[in-house]
Amino acid sequence: MLPNGRNNTSRFARLDHRILHSNAYRALSPNDRSLLVELISLYNGENNGSIYLSVRDAAHRMGVADLAAASRSFDTLQALGFIVLTLKHEFRSGSSGQSRARSWRLTWLPGPGRKAPSWEFLEKEPEPQSSARKRMERGLRVLKSYKRGRERGRFPALDSDTLEQFRPIGRARAVLDSDTAKVENGGNQPIGSVRETATHIATPWGECASGYPFGWWRPDWSDSISALTFFAHVGAVAESANQEKGVA
Known part of the structure; x- marks a missing residue:
């Protein structure tokens, strides 16, 4: 930044919103x-109409290796009214002189002799059913949605600095206690933490002595299951012994 507050950049490339939209x-x-x-x-502010750029140099500046791609872009910009050819290229071989690239005029800037801008691209559109037409329609839909959201004060990014009043107040906290599904959970609250001395295991469906069903959401039922298994075994042995006595 210079002492007078101006940026020390020598020049900048301007793209008017009438172009972008x-x-x-x-x-x-x-x-x-x-x-x-x-x-x-x-x-440079004075050479509109004398902007020289060849297809080869344009391809190198664009970062593409295909000269045909650069040539097609020249044709597209001409067809859609962004640039106008002011001087054809001239090729000279040997010692007869230097070759000359084509010269262009940008239609939204003043031309030679202070000629007023023509803004030709504002009245141009690609042919129907073409890929360029489909690209245009998709771009216009997104642009229309953006403008509508801006006018209504709504943007997709709620955490953006663009609209300060829509910034989130705080983050949502984890729910440790809930009344959401008591019936499906056997009438019990969800367990928010796991005790260090208990092991949670998946057990078959069943019912304990208190009448509550037990399952994977409750603490370790190993002791209760062991007791039930023991008494069931004792009962089976006793019943077997009674049957043997009856037979005798």
């Missing part, structure tokens, strides 16, 4: 948008 811009692919930014970065 236009139907034509929503139809652009990532490569098309990348090329548009590269063309804007070559504008």
